[in-house]
Amino acid sequence: MSERRPAEKNLAVHPVRLVLDLDAGIDDALALAYALGSSEVELVAVVASYGNVTQERAARNACALLDLLGRPDVPVYAGADRPLGAAESFSPAAGVVRIHGESGLGASELPAPSRPTRADGVGWLAREGCAAPPAAPLTYVPTGPLTNLALALRARPELAERLPRITFMGGALGVPGNVTPCAEANVHNDPEAADEVLVSGLPTRMVGLDVTHQVVLTREETARWRALGTRAGRFFADMTDHYIAVYERNNPGMGGCALHDPLALAAALDPTLVGCLRTNLRVCREGAVRGRTVCDPRRLRDEAKDAEVALTVDAPRFLEEFCSRVRRALA
Ligand code: RIB
Numbered sequence: 001m002s003e004r005r006p007a008e009k010n011l012a013v014h015p016v017r018l019v020l021d022l023d024a025g026i027d028d029a030l031a032l033a034y035a036l037g038s039s040e041v042e043l044v045a046v047v048a049s050y051g052n053v054t055q056e057r058a059a060r061n062a063c064a065l066l067d068l069l070g071r072p073d074v075p076v077y078a079g080a081d082r083p084l085g086a087a088e089s090f091s092p093a094a095g096v097v098r099i100h101g102e103s104g105l106g107a108s109e110l111p112a113p114s115r116p117t118r119a120d121g122v123g124w125l126a127r128e129g130c131a132a133p134p135a136a137p138l139t140y141v142p143t144g145p146l147t148n149l150a151l152a153l154r155a156r157p158e159l160a161e162r163l164p165r166i167t168f169m170g171g172a173l174g175v176p177g178n179v180t181p182c183a184e185a186n187v188h189n190d191p192e193a194a195d196e197v198l199v200s201g202l203p204t205r206m207v208g209l210d211v212t213h214q215v216v217l218t219r220e221e222t223a224r225w226r227a228l229g230t231r232a233g234r235f236f237a238d239m240t241d242h243y244i245a246v247y248e249r250n251n252p253g254m255g256g257c258a259l260h261d262p263l264a265l266a267a268a269l270d271p272t273l274v275g276c277l278r279t280n281l282r283v284c285r286e287g288a289v290r291g292r293t294v295c296d297p298r299r300l301r302d303e304a305k306d307a308e309v310a311l312t313v314d315a316p317r318f319l320e321e322f323c324s325r326v327r328r329a330l331a
């Protein structure tokens, strides 16, 4: 390992200089609130990607959510608008629109944002990720497709040595996918990008469906947000109740909604929340298994392991952190 790579123990140094890469649907919004309710976090920027919504809509949502949560000072950069190699910009499938709503934030809509999106999130990420001093690295947490990171690594391959381990929401190792029987949505949206990242040498921590389906939010908590009496509390309660209703239809018996993106952020800030398998990962790119994350058969015996795959989670401790941090952001 290069001496230049910032050690992950730097994550314990306050503040954590966080960059969120969001496809700005409902659970991405919950991750944003978690970040803003975390006293150890300095939110440096948001990069807005296609995925749950179009790229343009993701940027609008990120700006409007930051306005709602009282942080219009946080810059929002435009990320990729399509998967690697795609000819056209990406629009979500009808099934995704049913899950996250037309706006991406449930049935409600926020007022137009107070400022424009900044251009070239990929260039910004590559530049700032490389320029950050080892003592204050960027903690980059993608909760959408990995397209922006793959493009940034193409532009500046040394980025793989300059970022500390990145924690991403995506993939499924031991459980079925949520788009196909094999593939999870974020990896499914751009399997090539995810594969490029996973073989780039950049250390990763995968927070996928293996653990995110173990952390469930109920309407009891959203009722508390509504009772805060704030505009943000009401908006987040309505938005999340929409998401819970989708889970009640699609995953009856779960008792609430999965907290995919907030768990990835929480595990980036406090890796002791999850128990991980150390391995090397790849993404299947062909046929029915396209989008499946697997242990790389060619690197099984390598001593060096680039990836950590979260397979267990301290759900009660995470939920406690989630509720107190999000409430702080909404109050
Ligand atoms: O599979 C869950 C993931 O897909 C989450 O990040 C959700 O926001 C969607 O992007």
Ligand code: CA
Pocket: 022, 023, 024, 025, 027, 028, 051, 052, 143, 144, 261
């Ligand atoms: Ca997401």
